Amino acid sequence: MSNTVxxxxxxDEPHALMGLAELISGWGYRTETASDGIQGWEKAxxxxxxxxxxxLKMPRLDGIxxxxxxxxxxxxxxxxxxxxxxTAMGSIELAVDAMKLGAYDFLxxxxxxxxxxxxxxxxxxxxxxxxxxxxxRRRLRETGVLGSLVGNSRPMREIFGLIxxxxxxxxxxxxTGESGTGKExxxxxxxxxxxxxxxxxxxxxxxxxxxxxxxxxxxxxEKGAFTGAVERRAGCFELASGGTLLLDELGxxxxxxxxxxxxxxxxxxxxxxxxxxxxxxxxxxxxxxxxDPSQAVAHGHLRPDLFYRLSVFxxxxxxxxxxxxxxxxxxxxxxxxxxxxxxxxxSGIGSSMIDRMIAYDWPGNARELRNTxxxxxILCPDGAPLDAGHxxxxxxxxxxxxxQSVDDSVVQVRxxxxxxxxxxxxxxxTLEATGQNKTRAAEILGVSLKTLHNKLKEYTRTRDELxx
Numbered sequence: 001m002s003n004t005v006x007x008x009x010x011x012d013e014p015h016a017l018m019g020l021a022e023l024i025s026g027w028g029y030r031t032e033t034a035s036d037g038i039q040g041w042e043k044a045x046x047x048x049x050x051x052x053x054x055x056l057k058m059p060r061l062d063g064i065x066x067x068x069x070x071x072x073x074x075x076x077x078x079x080x081x082x083x084x085x086x087t088a089m090g091s092i093e094l095a096v097d098a099m100k101l102g103a104y105d106f107l108x109x110x111x112x113x114x115x116x117x118x119x120x121x122x123x124x125x126x127x128x129x130x131x132x133x134x135x136x137r138r139r140l141r142e143t144g145v146l147g148s149l150v151g152n153s154r155p156m157r158e159i160f161g162l163i164x165x166x167x168x169x170x171x172x173x174x175x176t177g178e179s180g181t182g183k184e185x186x187x188x189x190x191x192x193x194x195x196x197x198x199x200x201x202x203x204x205x206x207x208x209x210x211x212x213x214x215x216x217x218x219x220x221x222e223k224g225a226f227t228g229a230v231e232r233r234a235g236c237f238e239l240a241s242g243g244t245l246l247l248d249e250l251g252x253x254x255x256x257x258x259x260x261x262x263x264x265x266x267x268x269x270x271x272x273x274x275x276x277x278x279x280x281x282x283x284x285x286x287x288x289x290x291x292d293p294s295q296a297v298a299h300g301h302l303r304p305d306l307f308y309r310l311s312v313f314x315x316x317x318x319x320x321x322x323x324x325x326x327x328x329x330x331x332x333x334x335x336x337x338x339x340x341x342x343x344x345x346x347s348g349i350g351s352s353m354i355d356r357m358i359a360y361d362w363p364g365n366a367r368e369l370r371n372t373x374x375x376x377x378i379l380c381p382d383g384a385p386l387d388a389g390h391x392x393x394x395x396x397x398x399x400x401x402x403x404q405s406v407d408d409s410v411v412q413v414r415x416x417x418x419x420x421x422x423x424x425x426x427x428x429x430t431l432e433a434t435g436q437n438k439t440r441a442a443e444i445l446g447v448s449l450k451t452l453h454n455k456l457k458e459y460t461r462t463r464d465e466l467x468x
Contacts, residue, residue, distance in 0.1 A: 005124050006030045008049035010040035010066065011086070012058040020053065020111070027117060037061025041069055051104075051123050052083045053116075056094050064098060071102045080130045082123040086111065125195040129168050132193060147189030149182065150333045153323035159186070162315060167193035172265070172310045174250075175288040177317030179439045179449060180367030183288040184246065186315055191244040196284060199243030204236045207249035207450040215257050216273055218247075219264075225274025237270055237281050244284045250310070251291040251301045252450050258303045265309055285310070291448065320369065321361040328354055330366065331373050335386070338377040345382040352388040360396050363440040394435075427455055 007029045011017040017033050025031045032047050034040035038060045044052065052070065056063035063085050070083060082104035087095040095106035104126070105119050146160045166173060167190050175183045184203055191201045209217050216225075220235030236245055247253070253261070264270045265285060269278040287310045289296065296302035320327065331349055339346055353376070362368055376390035427445065434440040442452040 004030075005051065005127070006032070006047065006049040007051045007053060007120070008032050008034065008040065008043055008047065010034045010037065010043075010052065010054035010058070010063070012036050012055060016055075016109075023113060023116070024053070024120070027120070029120065037063065037066040040066050044070060050081065050127055051120065052081065053086065054083065055086045056098065057088065064094065064101065067098055067101050067103055080127050080134075082127060084116075084119055084123065122195075126168065129193065129195045129197070132197075145333065147192050148185045149189055150330045151323060151326040152329060153326050155318045155323050156326060159315060159317070162313070163189055163193065166190070166313050168195065170284050171312040172284075173286050173313045173315060174293065174307075174311040175286065175315045175317065176293060177290065178319050178365055178443060179290045180365035181317035181319060182366045183290075183317055184248065185366075186317060187244070187246040187286045187288065190286060191284075194244070194284070196243050200240050201244050201246070202236050202240035203246040203248055205248045207252035207448065211254050214254065215260065218257065219260065219270050220272040222272050222274035225272070229274070232272075235270075235272065237264065237283055238279075240283045242282055244286060247285065247287045249289060249448070249450070250287040251289045251293075251296045252448060255300070255303060258306050262303065262306045262309060265306075290443075319362075320365045321363075324358055324361075327357050327362070327369065330369060331357065334370050334373040335377060338374050342374075342377060344377055344380075346377050346380045346386060347383055348385040350385040350387040353386050353391065356388050356391060356395065363434070363437055363443075424455075424459060427452070428459075 007024050009017060009020045009024065009031060011020060011033075012035055014035070017035065021031050021033050029051075032043055032049065034043045036058045037054075040052070040054060041061065043049075052066075054063045054066055058066075061069075067083055067085070070081060083098075083102070085095055085098045085103050085106045086109055087106055088109050095103075095108075098106060104123050107116055107119065146163060149156070149160065149163075151157070151160075163186065173187075173190060175186050177183055187203065188201060191197060204217060206214065216229075216233065216235065218235050218237065220238055221229050221233050223229060223232050247261075264281065268281055270281050271278045289302075291301065293302060293307055293311065293314075297304050297307050328349070335346060335349060338344065357369075357372075364371075372392065372395075373386075375392060376386045379390045380386050427441070430441045430444055431438070434444070438452055438456075439449060442449045445452070
């Protein structure tokens with residue numbers, strides 16, 4: 001790791017130069033030294049270091065001059081070079097100027113060894129991330145693939161560009177879009193292209209956790225904190241320490257829990273349920289929701305202050321029907337994955353299946369496409385391509401029914417019906433129109449999938465007759 005990283009040390013004071021070289025070499029880095037800016041510039045051209053540690057005040061060419069030459073596009077020096085400047089007391093203004101010119105960080109003299117080691121480690125991770133990003137960009141240009149995401153359409157290219165920009169940072173990101181559009185894939189790609197990639201990625205679905213347990217799941221609890229808490233348990237923040245936490249279906253999180261989450265985000269500290277003390281947390285938080293965030297705020301499902309805190313950047317995943325030109329490359333990527341997963345040798349996708357796929361609006365989005373390709377791969381003989389015969393029975397018919405029923409039909413409610421009866425009729429008729437596609441029905445009705453499931457459970461439990 002660090003023994004492959006080259007550090008050039010530029011310092012005009014001989015004892016300080018020797019001490020820094022011995023210190024940094026002792027941490028496993030390869031080092032070279034230079035006694036002033038001119039010699040540092042010559043060594044940088046011939047040795048091509050990954051990191052430069054330079055004093056600011058030096059004869060012939062000072063640190064600012066060296067930094068300016070290193071940052072020049074015509075220098076031939078790697079764009080991933082990190083420059084760390086050393087400054088004496090009273091020269092902070094120069095250090096600030098160096099940061100404006102592109103220095104990675106600065107350190108006051110006398111040098112704090114622990115702080116220097118931390119900065120070198122961070123610079124190394126940042127360099128590795130930038131190199132991987134460049135590889136990802138090259139792959140994206142050649143194949144339309146970024147991480148686990150696939151697409152050549154304009155909407156997807158714009159999303160890829162935004163991911164590349166914000167992945168190396170630590171900012172919060174709110175990922176929106178219909179169910180099945182790939183919001184978790186965006187989150188994983190942000191994690192994989194960040195300096196946190198070697199640390200955990202933890203995803204928690206707020207809609208799938210009972211309200212009574214969600215705070216324990218997210219923040220953890222101490223033994224005896226509540227009935228059934230027989231031992232201490234780490235929450236998702238602790239499990240994701242140093243890495244990335246995705247809070248999926250954020251709009252389903254109880255308002256009280258949202259307030260506690262906001263405090264953790266602002267203070268970077270949390271307290272387990274039942275604990276007396278707080279602990280520091282180092283986690284990048286991403287959030288996802290299939291609700292319209294502004295509507296969720298307006299209806300009281302999402303705290304406005306939490307929304308503004310999380311949505312430093314917003315990545316909106318478009319429904320598959322809005323970039324249908326990506327269906328075939330996405331399906332081909334899924335086919336390769338399914339061949340490997342199921343040890344199959346399906347040769348490709350035939351024209352009859354392609355024609356059916358691009359004529360369909362995919363209400364279940366990428367998740368539905370994935371399930372469709374997986375089913376087809378299992379059914380298709382080895383060596384043969386997928387064709388229309390491998391599509392599910394009735395493929396596309398539900399879409400026609402939904403279009404006719406939702407757009408053209410009228411749900412009639414008799415006078416004297418209760419609001420609950422009218423609501424039940426609307427829900428059940430919408431499910432009929434969508435061929436029992438609950439995800440699509442929830443989107444049409446403007447409710448969450450969790451709310452729809454709860455309503456259906458209630459109808460099953462009470463077994464009321466359908467109002468006429």
